[in-house]
Amino acid sequence: MESKEFYHHLPKVELHAHINGSISEETINKLLKRKGREEEISKVKFGKEQTEPLADSFKRLKLMQTLSDCAEDIYIITCDVIKEFAEDNVKYLELRSTPREITATGLSRDLYVEAVLRAIKDTAHLDIIVHFLLSIDRRLGVDVARTTMELAERYRDVSNGVVIGLDFSGDPKVGDARDYLPVFIEAHNRALKLSLHLAEVAAPEETKDILKELGPRIGRIGHGTCLQPECGGNQALVDLVLQHNIPLELCLTSNVKGQTVPNYDQHQFQFWYNRSHPCIIGTDDKGMFDTSLSEEYAIAARTFELDRESVWRLSLSSIDAIFADDDVKQMLRNKWHELKPSLNIT
Numbered sequence: 224m225e226s227k228e229f230y231h232h233l234p235k236v237e238l239h240a241h242i243n244g245s246i247s248e249e250t251i252n253k254l255l256k257r258k259g260r261e262e263e264i265s266k267v268k269f270g271k272e273q274t275e276p277l278a279d280s281f282k283r284l285k286l287m288q289t290l291s292d293c294a295e296d297i298y299i300i301t302c303d304v305i306k307e308f309a310e311d312n313v314k315y316l317e318l319r320s321t322p323r324e325i326t327a328t329g330l331s332r333d334l335y336v337e338a339v340l341r342a343i344k345d346t347a348h349l350d351i352i353v354h355f356l357l358s359i360d361r362r363l364g365v366d367v368a369r370t371t372m373e374l375a376e377r378y379r380d381v382s383n384g385v386v387i388g389l390d391f392s393g394d395p396k397v398g399d400a401r402d403y404l405p406v407f408i409e410a411h412n413r414a415l416k417l418s419l420h421l422a423e424v425a426a427p428e429e430t431k432d433i434l435k436e437l438g439p440r441i442g443r444i445g446h447g448t449c450l451q452p453e454c455g456g457n458q459a460l461v462d463l464v465l466q467h468n469i470p471l472e473l474c475l476t477s478n479v480k481g482q483t484v485p486n487y488d489q490h491q492f493q494f495w496y497n498r499s500h501p502c503i504i505g506t507d508d509k510g511m512f513d514t515s516l517s518e519e520y521a522i523a524a525r526t527f528e529l530d531r532e533s534v535w536r537l538s539l540s541s542i543d544a545i546f547a548d549d550d551v552k553q554m555l556r557n558k559w560h561e562l563k564p565s566l567n568i569t
């Protein structure tokens with residue numbers, strides 16, 4: 224089987240996908256056309272080899288958010304993003320997004336969440352299970368974070384568990400994650416799962432306090448780029464992550480294009496994978512970074528010399544870290560085993 228075909232057919236789990244960063248070129252063009260802004264495509268999407276400082280990526284993301292400013296737009300982009308992941312043979316997907324309020328268009332946080340849930344419902348015929356994490360943007364402060372946590376709890380209860388927890392994201396250079404600790408603890412007490420962007424840039428004190436206070440209550444860590452001593456972290460941070468066995472969501476192209484790691488060879492994947500720590504490959508913002516989950520697996524395999532059996536195992540082991548019940552996990556593992564012969568792994 225050709226390499227490209229293998230990664231495409233490989234059944235995959237995507238756990239780190241921000242809805243507004245995941246919008247494909249096709250959908251971006253559709254939305255720009257609707258808004259009469261066709262010429263803006265190059266401002267939104269990275270070129271294939273392009274990299275730029277992280278701060279500039281956040282400017283792009285802000286622009287991308289302006290593409291979806293009403294409930295109908297949110298519905299359209301979520302449907303398209305789910306279909307694209309399903310076409311890439313993602314069998315289980317956790318989307319995350321920051322519920323926004325826009326007075327001018329009548330968009331409220333409730334309507335935002337409902338539009339995402341409607342899209343998940345209307346794509347339920349596809350061979351993909353979709354769960355939803357509400358994002359807390361660290362630029363928006365603790366009051367909004369608390370509102371988002373309450374929203375997540377309310378919609379978890381009426382969505383039959385499709386809303387499953389919270390993501391903590393936004394520009395890592397803004398604000399202090401420690402201010403949000405009471406919200407995280409309260410969310411955990413209310414049985415909401417937590418995936419936190421941590422150590423995306425060097426912030427050893429903030430990272431240490433979060434890891435110490437929350438420990439295994441952190442369901443997964445996004446990026447963890449600067450945990451190791453040689454990346455601006457320290458051994459104590461590494462030990463805490465290992466001790467609590469907190470899975471890491473690793474997004475190679477995002478980190479290289481956003482210049483938080485210098486190149487693929489130096490990506491933290493190798494460090495954690497060598498320690499048999501749970502590593503889950505993700506896309507972060509597939510539309511903006513012009514990638515797909517298949518491509519990310521191919522890049523990881525090429526860079527770190529993983530054979531096809533190891534790639535399949537990496538994908539299979541991601542199931543352990545999903546925010547879903549054991550029966551869903553077992554159903555997915557069975558599916559992986561059923562599909563394995565068709566991959567011709569020798």
Ligand code: IMP
Pocket residue numbers: 241242243244284285288319320321322358360392393394395420423477507508
């Ligand atoms: P949305 O939440 O669906 O609107 O997706 C865009 C948002 O995701 C951005 O405004 C950020 O808050 C967040 N985001 C996307 N990529 C990253 C990242 O690499 N680090 C931190 N936050 C991110």
Ligand code: ZN
Pocket residue numbers: 239241392420445507
């Ligand atoms: Zn992210």
